[in-house]
Amino acid sequence: MSQNDDNNAYWSANMRLIKISLVIWALVSFGFGIILRPMLAGIKVGGTDLGFWFAQQGSILCFLALIFFYAWRMNTLDREHGVDEE
Amino acid sequence: MDQFTLNLLFVGASFALYIGIAIWARAGSTAEFYAAGRGVHPITNGMATAADWMSAASFISMAGLIAFTGYDNSSFLMGWTGGYVLLALLLAPYLRKFGKFTVSEFIGDRFYSPTARLVAVICLLVASITYVIGQMQGVGIAFGRFLEIDAFWGLLLGSCVVFAYAVFGGMKGVTYTQVAQYCVLITAYTIPAVFISLQLTGNPIPALGLFGEHTASGESLLVKLDQIVTDLGFKEYTAAHGSTINMVLFTLSLMIGTAGLPHVIMRFFTVPKVSDARWSAGWTLVFIALLYLTAPAVGAMARLNISDLMWPNGTNAEAVSVEQIENEPEYAWMQTWQKTGLLDWEDKNGDGKIQYYNDQNADLQAKAEANGWEGNELTKFNRDILVLANPEIANLPGWVIGLVAAGGLAAALSTAAGLLLAISSAVSHDLLKGQLTPNMSEKNELLAARLSMAAAIVVAVLLGLNPPGFAAQTVALAFGLAAASIFPALMMGIFSTRINNSGAVAGMLAGLTVTLLYIFLHKGWFFIPDTNSFTDADPLLGPIKSTSFGAIGAMVNFIVAYVVSNMTKETPQEIKDLVQSVRIPRGAGAAVDDH
Numbered sequence: 001m002s003q004n005d006d007n008n009a010y011w012s013a014n015m016r017l018i019k020i021s022l023v024i025w026a027l028v029s030f031g032f033g034i035i036l037r038p039m040l041a042g043i044k045v046g047g048t049d050l051g052f053w054f055a056q057q058g059s060i061l062c063f064l065a066l067i068f069f070y071a072w073r074m075n076t077l078d079r080e081h082g083v084d085e086e
Numbered sequence: 087m088d089q090f091t092l093n094l095l096f097v098g099a100s101f102a103l104y105i106g107i108a109i110w111a112r113a114g115s116t117a118e119f120y121a122a123g124r125g126v127h128p129i130t131n132g133m134a135t136a137a138d139w140m141s142a143a144s145f146i147s148m149a150g151l152i153a154f155t156g157y158d159n160s161s162f163l164m165g166w167t168g169g170y171v172l173l174a175l176l177l178a179p180y181l182r183k184f185g186k187f188t189v190s191e192f193i194g195d196r197f198y199s200p201t202a203r204l205v206a207v208i209c210l211l212v213a214s215i216t217y218v219i220g221q222m223q224g225v226g227i228a229f230g231r232f233l234e235i236d237a238f239w240g241l242l243l244g245s246c247v248v249f250a251y252a253v254f255g256g257m258k259g260v261t262y263t264q265v266a267q268y269c270v271l272i273t274a275y276t277i278p279a280v281f282i283s284l285q286l287t288g289n290p291i292p293a294l295g296l297f298g299e300h301t302a303s304g305e306s307l308l309v310k311l312d313q314i315v316t317d318l319g320f321k322e323y324t325a326a327h328g329s330t331i332n333m334v335l336f337t338l339s340l341m342i343g344t345a346g347l348p349h350v351i352m353r354f355f356t357v358p359k360v361s362d363a364r365w366s367a368g369w370t371l372v373f374i375a376l377l378y379l380t381a382p383a384v385g386a387m388a389r390l391n392i393s394d395l396m397w398p399n400g401t402n403a404e405a406v407s408v409e410q411i412e413n414e415p416e417y418a419w420m421q422t423w424q425k426t427g428l429l430d431w432e433d434k435n436g437d438g439k440i441q442y443y444n445d446q447n448a449d450l451q452a453k454a455e456a457n458g459w460e461g462n463e464l465t466k467f468n469r470d471i472l473v474l475a476n477p478e479i480a481n482l483p484g485w486v487i488g489l490v491a492a493g494g495l496a497a498a499l500s501t502a503a504g505l506l507l508a509i510s511s512a513v514s515h516d517l518l519k520g521q522l523t524p525n526m527s528e529k530n531e532l533l534a535a536r537l538s539m540a541a542a543i544v545v546a547v548l549l550g551l552n553p554p555g556f557a558a559q560t561v562a563l564a565f566g567l568a569a570a571s572i573f574p575a576l577m578m579g580i581f582s583t584r585i586n587n588s589g590a591v592a593g594m595l596a597g598l599t600v601t602l603l604y605i606f607l608h609k610g611w612f613f614i615p616d617t618n619s620f621t622d623a624d625p626l627l628g629p630i631k632s633t634s635f636g637a638i639g640a641m642v643n644f645i646v647a648y649v650v651s652n653m654t655k656e657t658p659q660e661i662k663d664l665v666q667s668v669r670i671p672r673g674a675g676a677a678v679d680d681h
Contacts, residue, residue: 011669018175025171029164029341034333037326046297047306048324055160056382057293060167060375067174067371071364074179078361083672085359 003082010081017073021066028054028062089422089484093232096488097495100270104251104263104499128362132369134261135353137268139344139370140377141217141501142224145271146494147558150472152385156315156323160382161337162558165565167371167378168337169344172573174367177345178354180580182363183667183674187355189348189572190516196579196668198661199587200521205594207516209571210348212598213564214509217347218546219613220560221505222248223553224498227470230426232491237426238551244498245547252503253536261356264504267496272376274493278477278486279380282387285480292383300390311386314393317401319447323386329629336562339636343565346573349501349508360671388476395479396442396464401453405439419478428468429475435460469556506539513538554609555633562633563605570597570639578647580669583662585647588654593647601639608632 032040037051045053078084144166152159184192190210194203222241225248230240276292283295287307300310311323321327344350353370354363395416396406411417411431423429431440435458442464443450454460474494477486514534519526526534553560571594578585578593585593608625609632610617622631630638667673 007666007670014669021171021175025168029168029337030334033160033164034326034330034337047308047310048297052157052160052308052324053297055157056163056296057379059164060378063167063171064368064371064375066171067364067368070175071361071368074364075361078671083670085361085671085674 006081007083010077010083013077013081014074017070017077021070024062025066029059033059089487090232090234092484092488093491096485096492097232100492100496101247103266103270104496107263107266110262128357128366129369130261130265131353131357131362131366132371133268133373134264135350135366135370136373137264137271137496137500138353138504139350139501140268140271140374140497141561142221142228142494142498143558143561144374144377144381145275145497146224146227146473147220147470147556147561149381149384149388149476150469151556151558152382153389153472154469155327156321156386156389157326158328158333161333161340162562163378163382165337165340166344167374169341170367170371170374172341172345173350173354174364176577177351177573177580178363178367179360179671180668181351181576182354182357183360183669183671185355185674187352188511188516189351189576190512191520193575193579193590194516194520196661196664197575197585197587197590198658199591202575202587202591202594203516203520205591206572206575207512209567209594209598210512211509212602213343213346213568213571214348214505214512215542215545215549216567217561217564218502218505218509218542219550219553220557220564221498221502222543222546222550223557223560224470224494225502226550227426227428227468227557228474228491228494228498230428231423231471231474232495234422234425237428240426241547241550245543248499248502248506249540249543251499252506252539264500267500268373271493271496271500272373274489274496275377275384275473276380278480278482278490279384279387281482281486282391282476282480283383286387286390292387293379296383296386307386307390311390314390318393318397318442319444319450323389332629332631332634335630335637336634339566339569339634339640340562342569342573342640343562343567343636346568346571346576347565348512348568348572349504351576352508352511360674384473384476388472388479391476391479393442396440401443405441407439408433409438411440416481419475422478423471423475426471428466428471430466431463432465434463440464470558506542509542510535510538549613552610552613552615554605554613559633563609566601566605566633566636566639567598569636570601570643574640574643574647578644580665583657583665585651586654586657589647589649589651592650593643596646597639597643600642601635604635604639605632 032051033055040050043050148162151162181192186192190203190206193206194200222245225244226237226241229244230237233240279292280290283289283292286300287295287298288301289295289298296307298307300307303310308324315323354366357363357366398406411420420429433440440463441459443462445451445462474490477490514531518534519531554563574597575590575594608618608620608622620626625631
């Protein structure tokens with residue numbers, strides 16, 4: 001495989017990863033925290049419901065996990081496709 | 087030692103520390119001035135970016151806004167953290183690979199157009215100056231409180247300090263002082279929160295205490311809070327009251343704006359490698375999350391404490407008396423804050439008590455009539471004072487109050503300095519050296535950078551005299567502007583080869599113009615009071631408030647850029663190659679300054 005094909009494969013792997021990550025990003029904030037909150041109303045957390053927790057804390061924790069996961073995954077991809085910094 | 091001396095001591099000591107570091111790391115060449123020679127470790131960079139990022143809006147203003155509205159202002163929490171996901175995934179690594187100093191340099195090169203660079207500079211200046219207004223508000227409040235003077239004089243004095251501080255060093259001074267500032271501000275935010283959480287819930291971690299049990303009543307803290315606020319005629323703390331569409335758009339505007347603000351993006355130019363840029367975004371969010379997970383607890387607990395102070399034995403017993411407020415030590419904070427003009431009360435019915443309740447609520451109006459109350463008597467409570475007053479409200483020791491004053495100033499100063507740096511580099515590096523006078527000497531460039539800082543402060547103070555909202559709301563407007571103009575251009579520049587020079591320029595101009603127009607229509611032209619045609623209570627477009635419009639502005643930007651690009655000439659091959667190279671980490675050298 002030439003370096004060019006490899007670069008394309010690298011980029012599409014990156015795009016796939018970005019898409020999955022952004023779906024989770026939107027789900028925990030706009031989803032659980034706002035739009036889907038009424039559906040989660042049955043699940044109680046500390047005197048209120050799960051949606052409130054996601055809006056005030058849960059989403060932030062998920063964002064953190066997402067960024068570190070992405071950084072770790074991309075640094076591996078960089079090496080696999082030979083595009084990492086020497 | 088009295089409180090005033092203690093405050094001066096803490097604020098003075100923290101200032102001495104920052105200035106000491108700034109002198110120690112004084113910037114020499116222009117490369118050092120802007121990007122600290124690129125030798126900054128991701129964790130150090132993360133901490134400095136966190137200090138840069140967490141401004142007066144996060145430290146002083148946000149918890150107060152959450153305290154008085156509850157769930158509805160969760161947008162601030164999600165928006166100002168979620169933006170880092172966009173930054174880490176969509177921008178930071180690629181801009182680091184590109185390897186220039188400023189955001190507008192990227193836009194100028196990627197869209198092969200000096201006009202695009204100029205438009206980017208304008209967008210950046212508009213967003214940054216709006217942001218500085220919010221910071222100056224916070225500086226004014228913090229100085230007003232700790233010197234016990236009117237907030238107006240606090241603002242004037244604060245602006246002089248910010249100026250002196252920002253011209254001292256460039257980014258390097260700023261990077262290491264910002265690490266120190268982060269340490270001061272996070273300690274100052276956390277310590278009172280831990281004390282208060284222990285008092286109310288017995289849990290030393292405020293973030294857990296928020297969802298824990300209120301020890302005095304044995305009920306969940308949030309259940310108790312809902313009871314108390316509804317009892318006073320206010321809306322339930324945990325329930326949603328606003329429009330869902332507005333909340334989604336507002337959160338989205340803050341997120342996109344975070345990823346489009348030049349002073350934050352600039353920080354990712356200073357890490358040594360592309361992979362470090364990814365980690366750096368994560369570390370930044372770790373340090374931000376330490377404050378953001380505590381903030382909702384601070385808000386909820388302060389609301390509980392204030393209600394309790396105003397009605398020591400509940401609303402069915404007597405309210406607090408004027409005599410108590412004037413004499414008892416736990417009410418001393420009300421008198422000190424009254425001096426700043428940001429808190430006030432009035433015994434309207436002359437019964438010697440101060441009744442605090444929602445006089446717009448029908449149930450409470452009936453109760454008021456039965457009891458002879460004549461309207462809410464806690465007549466003024468500026469949301470922005472809540473965090474600074476919080477340790478006094480909870481009756482914590484004097485040194486905690488001094489520490490919080492120092493922390494609030496650290497937050498406002500560090501961000502104001504970072505923004506001024508972004509403004510000055512935009513003017514001197516992009517505008518003057520990049521376009522108007524390319525042969526300028528390094529010395530003159532530094533001089534121009536400092537003069538533009540001074541000009542930016544003067545403009546911010548003038549506009550900050552009539553701020554368009556509480557500090558965090560003013561800052562939210564700045565985010566809307568950045569969201570509508572800069573972020574889409576950067577993202578399209580990296581993820582699409584089709585968007586060309588005309589498309590990018592048209593997109594940025596369209597996004598900036600519609601957003602600015604929408605804001606001015608609601609907040610007054612140049613924020614001058616009474617020049618607005620609409621209000622945020624009854625906005626032009628359905629439920630969409632001016633603070634939420636950034637997301638729509640960004641969509642306008644994307645659509646216009648796409649349409650115009652498809653109608654005009656395709657991007658040249660060398661630009662397509664440039665985009666390809668930005669996408670691949672390999673070959674990221676040190677940044678070059680080609681202007």
